[in-house]
Each structure stands twice: as structure tokens, then as C-alpha cells.
Amino acid sequence: MARAYIANASARRFADFIKRQKGAASLTGHIRLLAQPAYHRLLASEPLFRRLIPALSVIFIASLAIYRALSISYDHQEIATRARDDLSMIATSLSARLTLAESELPDIGFATALQTALSDNLPPRATSGGRQIFVADADGTIVASAPIRPGLEGRPLAGLLGAGQPLTVFGERAGVLTIHEGRDNAALATVHHLAGRLGMVAVIQAEDAVFADWRADVSANVTLFVGTAAVLIVLIYAFFSQATRAEQADQIYAATRGRIDAALNRGRCGLFDWDLSRGRIFWSASLYEMLGQEPRDDILGFAEITAIAHPDDIDFYELAETLLETGETTVDRMFRMRHANGSWVWLRARAEVQSEPGLAEPHLIGICIDVTEQKKLAEESRTADLRLRDAIETISEAFVLWDSENRLVMCNSNYQTLHDLPPSLIRTGTPYTQVMATARQPVVNTSAIGATINDASSSYEAQLEDGRWLQISERRTKDGGFVSVGTDITALKRHEEKLMESERRQIATIADLRQSRQKLEVQAQQLVELAEKYSEEKTRAEDANKAKSEFLANISHELRTPLNAIIGFSEIMNQEMFGKLGSDKYQEYCKDIHESGRYLLNVINDILDMSKIEAGRMELKSEKVDLGEIVQEVTRIITPTAKEKHIVVEAQADEDLTLSGDRRALKQILINLMANGVKFTQDGGTVRIEASRTDETFDVVVTDTGIGIAREHVPMLAQPFVQVENQFTKTHKGSGLGLAIARSLTELHGGSMDIQSEEGVGTRVHLRLPVSGQPPADGQSAAAPEEA
Structure with a gap:
């Protein structure tokens, strides 16, 4: 909190300094970028904070002292009440136990037997916390004690408690009283009367022992309170000291900023600071001047910058989104911005994303350089070069131009195709020897090209490897280079x-x-x-x-x-x-x-x-069938067999599962699948059947936690007379036709069956039956299958 106050005071003094220097009534733009909008509110309330901080600190310390004093007082009362309750309960419990044991005490060795009975009947932790327990006979003489106090045995109990003490007279009705009050040996005591040969039992606990922990807590609280008050005083002093130093730093910052602005104006460049998350941008005065605008000591909004930027060159929103999403940290872009007179100014922005500890959000900080003149020169040069290249590209001949040092100046695509040159080799400045070393050479009927370079002009015919004929003409240029043009004469040849x-x-x-x-x-x-x-x-x-x-x-x-x-x-x-x-x-x-x-x-x-x-003699007797009802019937049929192996059979079927199909065939399909699941599942496993409906199919899924089979054997399942042998299936006989019949009956209903299995995990069989209930295209018919 003190650090926030320091920052507010520093910004306020800096604003006052700028107002005195420039007559401005607003906050500097760069500080606004970092502090808006909370800065204005803090700036206005800073004087109030200066006056409130000492008062609030004193109030806080006083409130803390009062709170701790009340808390300590309440703790003292609670400890005293708890100590009295403990003494009363110990005395009550011990009285009842000694009364029961009194009849068993012998006359000979009565004191020793009573001491033993007292030790045996003490409640748990009865003597902890400095408690003393005394048992007196009918005459009021102390006979036994715990812990054992031989020096007090034989003395009257009234002398230990004090003369005229109501405890010895009223006993339990007197409750727990303070004896020797106001003295160093003050203690809490309670007395209960006993029957028979025993007179009284007294439980005493010194107040020093009762309140020992409370006094330590009071000492710790006082120490903590003094330390807290000292820290607050130091923080208040540090706040005012730091505020003074911040004012001096603001003056240094203002002077430094003036020097930077002068350097930026001379270099035709400007500084900017862009808060990427909030879309707020600070411009230096030099950047305003480059665009012909009046310098403003203010923050620019995202819409203001976008309005004067050329939409074909840059999209500031897309740039900010890319930087935030991709994590890129550097930017080097060229774009146009509108000058105050309506013209376009080319700027080159070089910036880097900064995420400093003092900044809550990432900022793009950099400079913009006016490159309008360089851009115009480059544009004119590029236009001239494009016109020349368009001219040589439009001719049908192969064209190449070399300078006086036999370096490539330019060539057209026909020349590149003629010599099968890669794009990386036809760059301006490539040596002639390097081009020829890579180029595909034609079959020349005359002397080599190198022999004709020194002549003013030459012409010859050459036959290429692909069978074409060219007439090649070479001419010297005025600067010592030469130009070569190849004309295709294949049609004539x-x-x-x-x-x-x-x-x-x-x-x-x-x-x-x-x-x-x-x-x-x-x-x-x-x-x-x-x-x-x-x-x-x-x-x-x-x-x-x-x-x-x-x-x-x-x-x-x-x-x-x-x-x-x-x-x-x-x-x-x-x-x-x-x-x-x-x-x-x-x-x-x-x-x-x-x-x-x-x-x-x-x-x-x-x-x-x-x-x-x-x-093809199997007939399906189509009728309206409730698939959920069939699931329940199959579950009832399979459950007795499953119980013999302690296998849990679970069934779940959605409502409205009515479809058109053969009831016996559908029932046989599910029985075969469930029987297989029970057959190949070990004791204690689970077999589950689920039926549901989608927009196009009825889905029945049978899963088990059985032995499963290897993935490479899955395609062999559901084929007639095929069983995948393993150590478990060797003990289970079968024809190997259960899955094959189930798959065939499913396909006769126009559905499909998918089997997934993992060895040691279990098997999952998924049936899909069409909602329309249409039979297969061949429409074969015979008697319905009998149930197994």
C-alpha cells in the first residue's frame, strides 16, 4: 500500500512540474499509458491520503490494543471457569469412588490402605497442572494425599485451607472457592464430604499453575503489539521519505525527456509505446510533427491510429492479436499513415514487446522512421526494372545480358528454360562461368561461344539436346558487355x-x-x-x-x-x-x-x-418387437447360469425400443452373445448388455470382463466352426457357430455386428439394427430359427 502511495505522489509532483514548465493542465502521455484511468483518482486523493495515513495508523494501533486487551481478559475468565469445573468434576468423581471403596478398607493399616485406594481411584490427569488431593478422616485430619505429601499427613485439613473456611462446613454446596486470596500462595479449592470412616476429600490447585499459560500468552501479545506498532511507524517514515525522492526523480525524468525529444526530431523518427491489451498508444512529439499534426501530451486510442493508417499496409488489430497469441517479441514493418495535408507518409516501425515487472500488461515499445523518400526512389527504380523485364519477357527469343565483367545482368524465362537453370542461379551478379557450369549445354555445330566474345557481333546455329534448332546472335554493348538472343528455327529445319x-x-x-x-x-x-x-x-x-x-x-x-x-x-x-x-x-x-x-x-x-x-432358406417373420423386453428376457435366462460362476449380469435398456423384426431371431442373437460372455468370463466377472436408440439405428452392446482374445484373432471370430484356442477355451466345448449365427441373423435384419476384444481385459460386441427394420435386399425366406 505504501508503494502505491509513493507512485501516486511521484506522478502528482511530475504533473505539477510539467504544468509549470509548459503550462499544461494534463498528465504526461507516457505516464497516462501506464496509469490511466486509476491514476487521476489517486492523484486527486493524494493530499487526503497524506493527512489520513498518520491518523489511520494511530487508530489501527489503538484498535489493535483494545482488541487484544479484551481478548486476553476473556481468555482469563475462560481459563478460571474451566479450572473450577475441572476441580469440581475431579472431587465429585473421587468422592463417589472412595465412598464405594470405604467398606473394604481394613482397620489395621487403614492409612496405608486408604493411600492405595486413593491412588487406584484417581481420575485420569487428576494431579496434572499442579493439583493437590487430600483425604481426611472423620476428625478432619489428613490421612492420604496425591501426589504423596508425607509432611502434611496428620495435620488438620482446616489448617491447610485456612481458618473459618466455609469449604469445611458446607462441603460440596460451597462449590470452588479461592483460598489465601491476595497472597502469593493463592489457590482454588473445593471440598466434598464422605460417609463412614472418611471425612472429607479436598482438591486444591495453585493460581500460578492455573494461569501460567495465560501469562505467557499475554507476554507474547504485548511483544507482538509493540513490534507491529514499530513497523507501522517505520513504514510511515519510509512513505514520506520515498515521496520526497520520487519528486526529485520526476524532475530528472522531465529533463531527460526533453533531450530525447530533440534527438528524435533531428533524426526524423518518433518513439511510441503501445499497450497491446488495452489498445492505448503513446506518441512522442516528433512523431506528431512527422505527420504534420500538433504535438499532444495525451494518449491515443486504437481507433484514432487505425483511422489514419493505410488499410492495405497494416491491420493494427491483427498485429496485436498475433503478438499476443504467438508470443513473438519483435516487429519490423513498413506502412503508410496519412499526413495532415492528406498525403501518405511511409513509416518503418521497429519495436519489441516488453513485459516488465512494473507493467501489468505487455507493451510494444519502439521507433518509427520516415522512409518516404527512400520508398519513392525504390519505387521508381522498381518500375523501370519491371518495364525492362516485361519487354524482354514478351519476346519469343531467348535473351540474356552480361556486363563487362561477364556477370549476369538479366535474362528472360526462355533463356532459363533453354539451359534448364534453377531460379537461385539467375540472380543479378552471378558470374558467367558459374552459370555455364550448371547450365545444360546444347549441341553446337560451330565454334564455342567463348571464341566469339571478343568479336563485335557473331551468329551461328545450334541444335539442342531436345532436338530443337536455334539461331544465336551475339552483340557487344557500349560498356564492354554483350547481349545474346536465340531464335527458334526448328520449324524450318x-x-x-x-x-x-x-x-x-x-x-x-x-x-x-x-x-x-x-x-x-x-x-x-x-x-x-x-x-x-x-x-x-x-x-x-x-x-x-x-x-x-x-x-x-x-x-x-x-x-x-x-x-x-x-x-x-x-x-x-x-x-x-x-x-x-x-x-x-x-x-x-x-x-x-x-x-x-x-x-x-x-x-x-x-x-x-x-x-x-x-x-438362403432362412425366413424372418417381421413383427413389432420391443427390444427392451427381449433384453430383460435374455437377462433372466442367462442369470441362473451366471450365478453358478458368481458372475454379475447387468442390463440397461432405454425406453421406446420398438422395431420391426423376427422376435425369435433377435432373442437367439442376444442369447448367443450373452452365453458366450458368461462362458468365457472367469468367476467373479461381469457381463453387461445395453440397448439404446439413435436417429438411424438401434444399438445393442454386450461387454464382458472375460479372457478376451488377441487383436490378430478378432477377424477370425463370427466365422462358422471357428474357435480361437487358448488355455481357457480348451476347457469349454462348443460348435463355434454361436457368433456366426448371431452375425448372419443380424445381417438378415439389415444390421451389422462389430467385435472388439483385448486379451486379459474382455470383449465388446456392438450390434447395429436399422430403425426402419428392412430385411436384406435378397429377401430370402424359410422357417424361423429355433431357439437353442
Whole structure:
């Protein structure tokens, strides 16, 4: 806070100094850039601050003293109250315990037994904090003490508490009183009467021990208060001392600024300071004069600068945004700004972003130099050069100009193309030897170019590597250089050659056509043979597929009949419908026969379903189906099997999941996926099914925390009779058709199935069914699949 006051006082004195020197009534522009708008408010309130600071400091010290005194007084009262409560509770607890133990004290060795009973029945921390406990007999003589005080035993308790003390008369009703008040040995004491052979129990605690911590706290507070007051006095002295020094610094700053302004005016340059975050800019007086404006000791707004800047040269907003976002720290830009007379002045700005500790926001600080004259000279030179280059570019010949020292002056694109020169080599001033060393040389029929350089003029014909012909003419210039022009005469040189070449190409074309026709005849014959072989192989494949389908249909019928009998009779025997089997082994064998029969029947059903799908005889019976209801049914079916392995089955389905499809097929898909998840998940795992809807699809996701499979084996899943073997799946039998049937039934519904798995983590199967519920394009039909 003192530092802020110092800065305010310094700026105020500097403003007064400028007012006296220039008669100005405003703050200097550069200081405004750093301090506006809070500076004006602080400047106006500085005299008030000077008067308030000492008064506020005294008030603060007095308030602090009063607060600490009240706080210490309250602490003293609280400590006294807590000490009295502790004495009363200790005396009450000890009285009750000694009353119970009195009947067990012997007559012989009564004092020793009482001392032991007192030690055993003391409450926790009863003697801490300097507390003394005394037990007196019925005559009021001290018999036992804690801590043990042998010197006081046998003395009357009334003598220890003081003559005429109401504690010995009223006992517990007297409460906790102060004994020996006003003396050095003042203490708090309480007395409780006992029954039987015991007379009284007294608990005493010296006030010095009670208030020892409080006195230390008072000492620390006094020390802290004195130190705080001393620091505030030093800070007040430092504030007024620093304000005086700041006034002297302001005078030095004003003199230095005058010298800098004079130097900037002579050098046709100006200083600027741009607050990038707030868009406020300070200009030196020399910069105003360069633009023909009256110097102002004020801050320019962002809009004022943008209004006089040429929009084609610079965008100050974009520049500030780039500097703040990219972190660039330097700027070197040339742009135009409007002079007071309406003309444009070219300025070159060189600046650097500064983020000093004293500046809250980054500032772009630099100079602007008037480069209008240099820009005009450069523009005139560039215009003349462009006109000359346009002239030599418009000619169709290859043109090159060398100076008297055989250095390149200029050339056109035709010359560059002729010699295949890179752009980096055709710069002005490149030596002739360097150009020729890199250039692609034409095949010249006459003497080399170097032999003709000393002649006033020369001309020759040259044939290039690409077959073109040029007539090259070279002439000496007045300054000792030479110019070379190459004219393309290829049309004249090759007119007759083109006719002969055309005839040769026609002959070659006829020969190529004859060979192509022969190749086409051979390829046609090969295609006929391949078509015949394909037809034969297709017929064989169709016959084999038909035989397979008939075999599966026949064998399934033949196997189902005995299997039904095996399953039925084994179930009857397992349930012992006609009486006991006799041995537990028989029942175990019947159960194995029943389970094996069911497993074999499921395998046969899967094979038949897969055969129907492959043969295109699977029919989907379209109806309105609630997918959420199917999810709940499948969950109920799978849950008993999952509970046997302590697997948690979770299901979640959104509302309004009605779609058109075959209910049995959809149910079989989900059962197959959930059964696979339970089958390949270890005990204690989780299998989860989720159903939701988007604008275009119904999504069903089945995830498990099972063994998973390697990424390279994922593409093999959902193929008929394919199982990815590992240490876990070897113990789980199956036909390998569950996923294949699920994928096929999903595709028959017009949907898709995506499988993702990670070994040791689990598997995720994602089904997508169309909202429209359209069947596949082929529209195949047969009986609906039976549930496994």
C-alpha cells in the first residue's frame, strides 16, 4: 500500500512540474499509458491520503490494543471457569469412588490402605497442572494425599485451607472457592464430604499453575503489539521519505525527456509505446510533427491510429492479436499513415514487446522512421526494372545480358528454360562461368561461344539436346558487355524430317495393330477355356453344397429322434419318477447323459440353423418387437447360469425400443452373445448388455470382463466352426457357430455386428439394427430359427 502511495505522489509532483514548465493542465502521455484511468483518482486523493495515513495508523494501533486487551481478559475468565469445573468434576468423581471403596478398607493399616485406594481411584490427569488431593478422616485430619505429601499427613485439613473456611462446613454446596486470596500462595479449592470412616476429600490447585499459560500468552501479545506498532511507524517514515525522492526523480525524468525529444526530431523518427491489451498508444512529439499534426501530451486510442493508417499496409488489430497469441517479441514493418495535408507518409516501425515487472500488461515499445523518400526512389527504380523485364519477357527469343565483367545482368524465362537453370542461379551478379557450369549445354555445330566474345557481333546455329534448332546472335554493348538472343528455327529445319517421321510412325502403328489383334485372339481363347472351367467348378460346388444340406437334414432328423429319447429318459431317471435308482453314481451318470444329450441337440440345432442361412432358406417373420423386453428376457435366462460362476449380469435398456423384426431371431442373437460372455468370463466377472436408440439405428452392446482374445484373432471370430484356442477355451466345448449365427441373423435384419476384444481385459460386441427394420435386399425366406 505504501508503494502505491509513493507512485501516486511521484506522478502528482511530475504533473505539477510539467504544468509549470509548459503550462499544461494534463498528465504526461507516457505516464497516462501506464496509469490511466486509476491514476487521476489517486492523484486527486493524494493530499487526503497524506493527512489520513498518520491518523489511520494511530487508530489501527489503538484498535489493535483494545482488541487484544479484551481478548486476553476473556481468555482469563475462560481459563478460571474451566479450572473450577475441572476441580469440581475431579472431587465429585473421587468422592463417589472412595465412598464405594470405604467398606473394604481394613482397620489395621487403614492409612496405608486408604493411600492405595486413593491412588487406584484417581481420575485420569487428576494431579496434572499442579493439583493437590487430600483425604481426611472423620476428625478432619489428613490421612492420604496425591501426589504423596508425607509432611502434611496428620495435620488438620482446616489448617491447610485456612481458618473459618466455609469449604469445611458446607462441603460440596460451597462449590470452588479461592483460598489465601491476595497472597502469593493463592489457590482454588473445593471440598466434598464422605460417609463412614472418611471425612472429607479436598482438591486444591495453585493460581500460578492455573494461569501460567495465560501469562505467557499475554507476554507474547504485548511483544507482538509493540513490534507491529514499530513497523507501522517505520513504514510511515519510509512513505514520506520515498515521496520526497520520487519528486526529485520526476524532475530528472522531465529533463531527460526533453533531450530525447530533440534527438528524435533531428533524426526524423518518433518513439511510441503501445499497450497491446488495452489498445492505448503513446506518441512522442516528433512523431506528431512527422505527420504534420500538433504535438499532444495525451494518449491515443486504437481507433484514432487505425483511422489514419493505410488499410492495405497494416491491420493494427491483427498485429496485436498475433503478438499476443504467438508470443513473438519483435516487429519490423513498413506502412503508410496519412499526413495532415492528406498525403501518405511511409513509416518503418521497429519495436519489441516488453513485459516488465512494473507493467501489468505487455507493451510494444519502439521507433518509427520516415522512409518516404527512400520508398519513392525504390519505387521508381522498381518500375523501370519491371518495364525492362516485361519487354524482354514478351519476346519469343531467348535473351540474356552480361556486363563487362561477364556477370549476369538479366535474362528472360526462355533463356532459363533453354539451359534448364534453377531460379537461385539467375540472380543479378552471378558470374558467367558459374552459370555455364550448371547450365545444360546444347549441341553446337560451330565454334564455342567463348571464341566469339571478343568479336563485335557473331551468329551461328545450334541444335539442342531436345532436338530443337536455334539461331544465336551475339552483340557487344557500349560498356564492354554483350547481349545474346536465340531464335527458334526448328520449324524450318525439320519440315522435311517431320514428313518422313510421320510416314515411319504410320508403318510402326500398323505393325503394332497387327500384333495387338493376335494377342486379343489368344486372350479370347483363354477366356473361353477359363469360362468352361469355372462352369464345371461351379456345378461341382453346387452339387457338393446340395449334398451337404441333404446330409445335414437327414442326419439331424436321424440324430434328433434318439436324442429326444435319451434326453427324456435320462431326465425321468434323474428325477427318479419310478423310484430310486439304487446308487448315487447312477444318478450322476443320468445327469451327465442328460447334459450331454442337451449339448449335442444344441450343436445339431446350430448346424441346421447355419445350413439354412447359408442355403438362403432362412425366413424372418417381421413383427413389432420391443427390444427392451427381449433384453430383460435374455437377462433372466442367462442369470441362473451366471450365478453358478458368481458372475454379475447387468442390463440397461432405454425406453421406446420398438422395431420391426423376427422376435425369435433377435432373442437367439442376444442369447448367443450373452452365453458366450458368461462362458468365457472367469468367476467373479461381469457381463453387461445395453440397448439404446439413435436417429438411424438401434444399438445393442454386450461387454464382458472375460479372457478376451488377441487383436490378430478378432477377424477370425463370427466365422462358422471357428474357435480361437487358448488355455481357457480348451476347457469349454462348443460348435463355434454361436457368433456366426448371431452375425448372419443380424445381417438378415439389415444390421451389422462389430467385435472388439483385448486379451486379459474382455470383449465388446456392438450390434447395429436399422430403425426402419428392412430385411436384406435378397429377401430370402424359410422357417424361423429355433431357439437353442
